[in-house]
Amino acid sequence: MSAETPSDRYGFDTLAIHAGAAPDPTTGARSTPIYQTTSYVFENVDQAASLFNLQSFGNIYTRLTNPTTAVLEERVAALEGGTAALATASGHAAQLIAFHLLLSPGDEFIASNKLYGGSMTQFAHSFSKFGWIVRFVDPDDPENFRRALSPKTKAIFIESLANPGGVVSDIAAIAAIAHAADVPLIVDNTLASPYLCRPFDHGADLIVHSMTKFLGGHGNSVGGILVEGGRFDWAKVAGKYPTICEPTASYHGLRFYETFGTMAFAVAARAISLRDLGPALSPMNAFLILTGIETLSLRMDRHCANALTVARHLLSHDKVAWVNYAGLPDDRYHQLAARYLPRGAGAVFTFGVKGGFDAGVKLVEGVELFSHLANIGDTRSLIIHPASTTHRQLPPERREAAGAGPDVVRLSVGLESAPDLIADLDQALAGT
Amino acid sequence: MNHDTYPDDYIRAILRECRTIAMVGASANWNRPSYFAMKYLQEKGYRIIPVNPSAAGQEILGEKVYAALSEIPVKVDMVDCFRPAEAIPPIAAAAIAIGARVLWMQLGIRNDEAAAMAEAAGLKVVMNRCPKIEYGRLSGEIGWMGVNTRVISSKRLKKV
């Protein structure tokens, strides 16, 4: 008997190259064509009506679907082992869409307090304008999520490997707490990528990515994606997720869960949230990210190997006070990393430079090969001193709590020759 | 048959072999899932015969509605059930009686007892799936919606 999923039948690298991408039926083009079009001609009025009513599958307008973007969506869904995916204009847009389907004004969700700073700002400040309330908890003790549950809790949100602190969350333990409360666990898998971590295998229900980072991998395109796991029962508690389960007025009373089953979340995310909020990915970016994904495993292996080499070197450097990298044997997250990220602990980590704020500034201004910028997950090695840049507007005590103390420097280790990276950091540290 | 996961080849064979499908619980209301599925499968070349006692004698999408499977005058390959799980056993018995080869229960519907009865009589059984979604998935069409079709091919033309 053949297997149910291609991940049983095909290896990760085969999926990374082939999933979603058959030859173009019209031209035979083997690389996925860039369908740089806004809209698609209807066959006739009946076909148009059935597309608008979601009665048949097809393209209407690129805000909703696009053939190039669809290949990318299927590719990432396959790599994560999900049922369906929805690409968005950015990682933040994927988060917005996920919560838009789950929450109504006055509803709550619980999020790790060790997240990418931009996500914390989005949740705390912009989401509050929609009446969506976030409760932040320390993920190091999964019981903190249980303590923060309330009857209004609609979701739990964590990062598998958190940016920037190298924090690894106990996904299975947190998933068990979410499921006992009949809420889905959403995992931001950006820093790990599906090659290093597969959150659905550990109980996650939805996955989001900033594809801007390792999936695209070349620092050339902003994009995001939302992936559905297909195992969460949205109808278990009547009335809890009305947008997914109850009749939708704008689709003549269609119920997404009844009609689309294990892919209902992704279809509703497209048909309601992407349609109405609008953050669609451009086909050009979809193409660039797709091309990046074809080499994902090769890149991630090298990213992890280089990061470990650089982290080990810094650990023994006399101008470095500490290194937080879960790939190091003595790191406090090493055990969790061994369980959830067995192929490597990623490429993003922080270290403390002796000499505090001023030394941090001198270091980022002294590098020649590392690029001083606010991104991660590029082929190029990147460096930032959060206290003087991304976290500058925060008062000092909030900076410290956010892991952006005066001495903290974050690296995203690229794919260059490791000795060159070490030499560059050494010469810049010598000037601090 | 393991009814938690079906091999693609099992579903593919069913969709290839069956041409006439009796749809029990078909609705004349255009925004019900059964109507969606009927319309889509008709476009793919299947003949769909609606069965619904409360609409018997009317027409849905050009096909006469019958009150019961036993009243259908042509040979039926598959019986597709848009009915709650507890209503399935008598439908399974009727499907066996009219010589159908496949008993299919829609998304969200599963009745293991009825499945065992049908399998014992030699029918293939599918539960908790939608033939429209399976057709769209295996033909690659549903990939347009970002769905993981689980189909990989380097061939130019796709068919179920």
Ligand SMILES: Cc1ncc(COP(=O)(O)O)c(C=O)c1O
């Ligand atoms: C972990 C994580 N999640 C989400 C985002 C937001 O993604 P984007 O910048 O694509 O909106 C980022 C960006 O830095 C990130 O690092």
